[in-house]
Amino acid sequence: MTELEIRISIQKQLLQLWQGETMLASWPVSTALKGTGYQSGSNQTPLGKHRIRACIGAGQPEGAVFVGRRPTGEIYSQELAQQYPHRDWILSRILWLCGEEKGVNRGGNVDSQRRYIYIHGTPDTEPMGEPLSHGCIRMRNADVIHLFEQVGPGDRVIIAP
Numbered sequence: 001m002t003e004l005e006i007r008i009s010i011q012k013q014l015l016q017l018w019q020g021e022t023m024l025a026s027w028p029v030s031t032a033l034k035g036t037g038y039q040s041g042s043n044q045t046p047l048g049k050h051r052i053r054a055c056i057g058a059g060q061p062e063g064a065v066f067v068g069r070r071p072t073g074e075i076y077s078q079e080l081a082q083q084y085p086h087r088d089w090i091l092s093r094i095l096w097l098c099g100e101e102k103g104v105n106r107g108g109n110v111d112s113q114r115r116y117i118y119i120h121g122t123p124d125t126e127p128m129g130e131p132l133s134h135g136c137i138r139m140r141n142a143d144v145i146h147l148f149e150q151v152g153p154g155d156r157v158i159i160a161p
Helices: 078-083 141-148
Strands: 004-009 014-019 022-028 048-056 064-067 070-075 090-099 118-121 137-139 156-160
Touching (some): 022 141, 090 141
Parallel strands (some): 118 137
Antiparallel strands (some): 014 022, 048 090, 048 156, 090 118
């Protein structure tokens, strides 16, 4: 069976799931408000070749809240959002990315995994199709759950300008 590959376009704010030459699905995303970049602390989305290092959140309900990659037991709501107005909401599922290009997105101050770069769910009130994240790739909750069910650790992720 041909390996699955996630392709993310920063310009189009779009994530596509491919198997060989066949596009299986496509979803709008939101990448970093501060554009692309590699440095730790930059709040930018790193470009290049990555792999999924870990898939986190299987079996959690849609809207489950994660802090430090662990479910808190909370389900996102407007009341919760008002209680914690400054949280960067990581919801439903997490695909934790690991860079494959030494010196670009792997190792040292540019390591995507150590920067905690994820594909993850976000409140459905957040706009898609425009860059607003802190570096991660945000998706609608139903979309990230659908993607999560199709991919696994080791699948390739290409983030392109």
